Amino acid sequence: MTLLAGQILNGIATGMLYALMGLGLALIAGILNIPNFAHGALFAVGAYLTVSAINAVGNFWIALVVAPLGVAVLGLVIEYAGIRRLYAAGHDYQLLFTFGLSLILAETIILIWGPVGISQLPPPILRGGIDLGFTFYPKYRLFVMVAAGLLVTATWLFLEKTRYGAIMRAGIENKEMVSLLGIDIHRMFTVAFALGAWLAGIAGALTAPIRGLSPGMGVDMLGIAFVVVALGGMGNVLGAIAAGLLIGVAQAVVAAYWTEASVAVIYLVMAAVLVVRPQGLFGIR
Amino acid sequence: MSQQKRRDILKIGALAVTGLGFPAILRAQSKDIVILGLWDQTGAYADVGPLNDRGMRMALEERDMKVLGKPIKYITRDGATQAGVSTRRAEEAIDEGARFMIGPWSSGVALAVSEVAKRRKVLHLFSGGTEDISGARCHRYSFQWAASPYTAAKTVVDNFMKANPGAKRWHLLIADYAFGWSLEKYIKEVGKDHGLEFVGADRHPLGEREFSNYVQKAAANRPDVVAMVNFGADAVGAARETFNFGLTPKVPLIMTWSSGVEELIQLAPEIRENLWVGSNFYYTADTTVAKRFAASYQAKFKTPPGYAPSSAYSMTRMLLAGFDKAKSDDTQAVIRALETLQINDVVGPMHVDGATHQTLRPYFFLRCKPKAAMKHELDLADIVATGDTPLPKEYASCKDIGGF
Secondary structure, eight states: OHHHHHHHHHHHHHHHHHHHHHHHHHHHHHHHHHTTTTTTHHHHHHHHHHHHHHHHHHHHHHHHHHHHHHHHHHHHHHHHHHHGGTTTTTTHHHHHHHHHHHHHHHHHHHHOOOOBBBBOOGGGGOEEEEEEEESSEEEHHHHHHHHHHHHHHHHHHHHHSHHHHHHHHHHHHHHHHHHHHHHHHHHHHHHHHHHHHHHHHHHHHHHHHHHOTTTTTHHHHHHHHHHHHHOOTOOOHHHHHHHHHHHHHHHHHHHHHHHGTTTTHHHHHHHHHHHHHHTTTOOOO | OOHHHHHHHHHHHHHHHOOOOOOOOOOOOOOEEEEEEEOOSTTTTTTTHHHHHHHHHHHHTTTTEETEEEEEEEEEOTTTTTTHHHHHHHHHHHHOOEEEOOSSSOOOHHHHHHHHHHHHHHHHOSSSOOOOOOOOTTTEEEEEEEOOOOHHHHHHHHHHHHTTOOOEEEEEEEEESHHHHHHHHHHHHHHTTOOEEEEEEEEOOOOOOOOOHHHHHHTOOOEEEEEEETTHHHHHHHHHHHTTOOOOOSSSSEEEOOOTTHHTTTTTTHHTTTTTEEEEEEEESSSHHHHHHHHHHHHHHHSSSOOHHHHHHHHHHHHHHHHHHHHSHHHHHHHHHHHHHHHEETEEEEEEETTTTEEOOOEEEEEOOOOGGSTTTTEEEEEEEEEEEOOGGOOOOOOOOOOO
């Protein structure tokens, strides 16, 4: 029983990170209507920038703020210089562009940081663990769970409660109408992509001390992010959060009893949900 | 978004994941000796393939890309760490004239490639943890460079218990494929001699990235030791989580079958404390060939060579020694030469057991140094012991290696 409780806690912590990744991808898929295959690479860039920032300023917290902003700026550039030209071109061109971009980013990581993986320890104050009674748990993971939870909530509040959030949601529903109302839809696309990139970057930054860094780290996460988006309902924010948590917890619980299936369960859950609800958990269409 | 578009995105995604191959047209002239290096550039061992390639190239360049006065044509293909892709790439290379091949890195994939070697009558050298290449599925065309999993298990368990006689409760974390199963079996077997109790043995998929679940289970078993049988990014990720969850350095961690320096430099010094490592090669090995190879490798690539480049380097040298000994580039003549080959190479004295095609050679056992004891950044570990006990006859499952 204590094992199960520990695993569920673990699943929530991991699931929050998945949700953060899925949320960014869902925003981009929903508003820009493109499959962003570079999302994993942006996640990796976020992690690497964090390590470089830590080495430069010697402070984890500053790095945690600065590095994701760097990824957001990268997102701005990518949207402005590349993706913007492909909105009318169809999914295959957008896919080729973002997929190519992910390869370029991964190779650039190798050029700058080298092909061999890197370890990054949590900040000193978050090293070690706490005895929660039923399990011993790393402080840093608890921090990630709370931080990711807050970020996901803040993003959701931004979309639900602010004027610009309402415009973005309207953009998901009907771009032409939003455009007709005199709103600069191109600027909204740029903001949405940068916001998605920022979320990927911050997920990368938070993940670095847990999983370490390697040039291929984005590929692993990209698959999961797509599962989260498909599972939650394309472009659905609440769906992405629920799907991230569902996958994280499913993985952890399965690992308690049948470790061999811990990767397969991600796809089994997706298949099972899509059979019952082809539109995803929270999808409407 | 419409249903149609959503489906499109998913479909295109699936295509992108499965459909991308790397076409390569390369026809060798008949006087060339064509050697294939089947090294993964994508998939779970994407990080290892480029290192294998480095080692193989260095061995060929030492000989100016020539053997028996003939030019060597070295071709390399990406097997994508998948059996289907790897066998296809091997078949294509054979069609292009390759009669000698080395690789790939994953045991499970190599077993499939070994079948191609047998069917197409091509000499195949491999280094990895499955015992089947020189065991149940042995045949005349495939050779195993790595130590037998029995040799590895015996070296690691015996020497670890010598240093930690009280550590009897072991928790195992095992990569769930051919290599992991072989080693698990022999660790349990050798463990009997030491009265070990295995309080847990969890298997994880190759390419697992979320090890917290496993480590939490391990911690719940309250073991004296956590021993891992996994490799590369899996081993690094699991070692990191074992530290994050506060198990190491309180509880010693063993990497049973490590790449050596390449895995160790990915871990912060704090994580390496109380880490014990078994490996097919460590760069401070006290042999002439290792010293020379490590120096020139480090001059070229900055880090010292680990198991991946060293095995590719040494297998290539073995193959070339086979040509020299046979004085011929006829596949079967080279195989006969290798079957009785004795060579002093990177790990020390090695020879091939002609009856099984298993290379008999030393296996290394290391203890990582605490941060304070490290003299420089790469002073990661001491070689505590080496062991070369061969697989006892009663376990040998290669009964008859057969003819050509």
